[in-house]
Amino acid sequence: MAVKIKDVAAHAGVSVGTVSNVLNGRDTVSPGVVERVRAAIDALGYVRNDAARQLRAGRSRAIALVVLDVGNPFFAAVARGAEARAAADGYVVLLGSSGADADQERLYVDQFREQRVAGVLLTPADAGGDVVEHLAAAGIPVVLVDEQTAGDDVCTVSVDDVEGGHLAVAHLLEQGRRRIAFVAGPLTTRQVADRLAGARRAVDDVEGASLEVIETDAMTVLAGRAAGKELRERADRPDAIFAANDLLAVGVLQALTMLGGIRVPDDIALVGYDDIDFAAATVVPLTSVRQPAEALGSTAVDLLLRQLDGGVDPAERQVRFQPELVVRASSG
The missing domain is CATH 1.10.260.40 (lambda repressor-like DNA-binding domains)
Structure with missing residues (x-):
């Protein structure tokens, strides 16, 4: 008993x-x-019996974080930042991974709402969905993480991905590369579309430069390896590749160097995105566009706690960080 x-x-x-x-x-x-x-x-x-105490208080000391893919080191770093900031105020973070599936995301959100979490940090699988309104109707504050398309009444933390895409491709163009391929992931993903927009802006500024878009169904190492294999076997290979995230870039690098005998960066230069922890430790250290992942997580928790404590000034509800290009051996 x-x-x-x-x-x-x-x-x-x-x-x-x-x-x-x-x-x-x-x-x-x-x-x-x-x-x-x-x-x-x-x-x-x-x-x-914390459940009983939560029922009396109306909310718990837990914050929910729902990301697109917990297997991506970028989101793991976001979670680390969120956990550290939450712990400083006596909160814990409950993590869910939607797999970029809107139905799975809704399942997590409903379960966390039933647990009366203090608030939800969300990287939405469907930016046009009604999850934010669903939570607001239940009186649960929300902060969108790595997202910037919500209205002014919703708190968001994000990175300027258009600028990030521009940084990556402008760097490749500065190295004298002109035939650039963008290994994209799903183009319906807002971050991918923004990075492509920045890449196109850079190419448009240089006469004779071209940009080929190669869409994949996922943003994983395996998807990158498949795209790299396809490019490796072509006679009209590009002389540079920009991958929409580092997992895709690692897969491309494996296909080019370990399977195809192509020299990176001599034959093909390569740039990734996110600057995950092991980007510097790949077989050819990977040039990447760095996102401040832990700062995204900690800032999201800070905005959430400020909502709980009385609200956030409208001018401070949207926080956007600037990306940084980290140059390593893969781009020459």
Whole structure:
């Protein structure tokens, strides 16, 4: 049978209210009584019923984070930043991975809402969906992470992906490359579309430069390897490749160097996006456009906590970071 708070009170020889005060960290209890209550908790093996406390309070000390792909090191870094910021204010982060599937995303959101989370950090699988409105109707604050298309009344943290795409391709053009391929991932993904827009802007500024778009159905190493294999076997290969994220770039690099004997960057220069932790440790260190992933996560939690504490000024609801090009050996 589960030990109840009244059992702790009886064992310590105090009231239930005193035990509650100790559990909630209130300073109205003398140190000697606090020590006695904690000894009773240890002796009986009491575990606090946090679900009941949440029901009374109306929300928990948990924040939900739903990302597109927890297997992508970029989102793992976002989660690290969110966890560190949340812990500083006594919150924990519950993580869900939608797999870029709107139905799976809605399932997670509904489950987290039932658990009365304090708020939700969301990288939406469907930017045009109604998840934000669904949560707002339930009184749950939301911050969109790595997203910038919501209305002014929604808090967002994002990176200027148009500028990121421009940085990547302008760098390749500066190296004298002119036949550039963009290994894209799904073009319906907002981040991919923005990076492509920036790439096109860079190409349009240089006479004789061209940009070929190769769409893949996923943004994974395997999808990048398939795209790299296709490019490797062509007679009219590009002289540079910009990949929409580092996982795609790693797959392309594997196909070119390990399977095809093509020299990177001598034959084909390569640039990725995100600057994930192992970008510098690939067989040819990968040039990449760095996103401040941990800062995205921590800033999202900060905006959420400010909403809980009374609101965020409209001028401060949208935070956009600037990307940074990190040049390594893969681009020459």
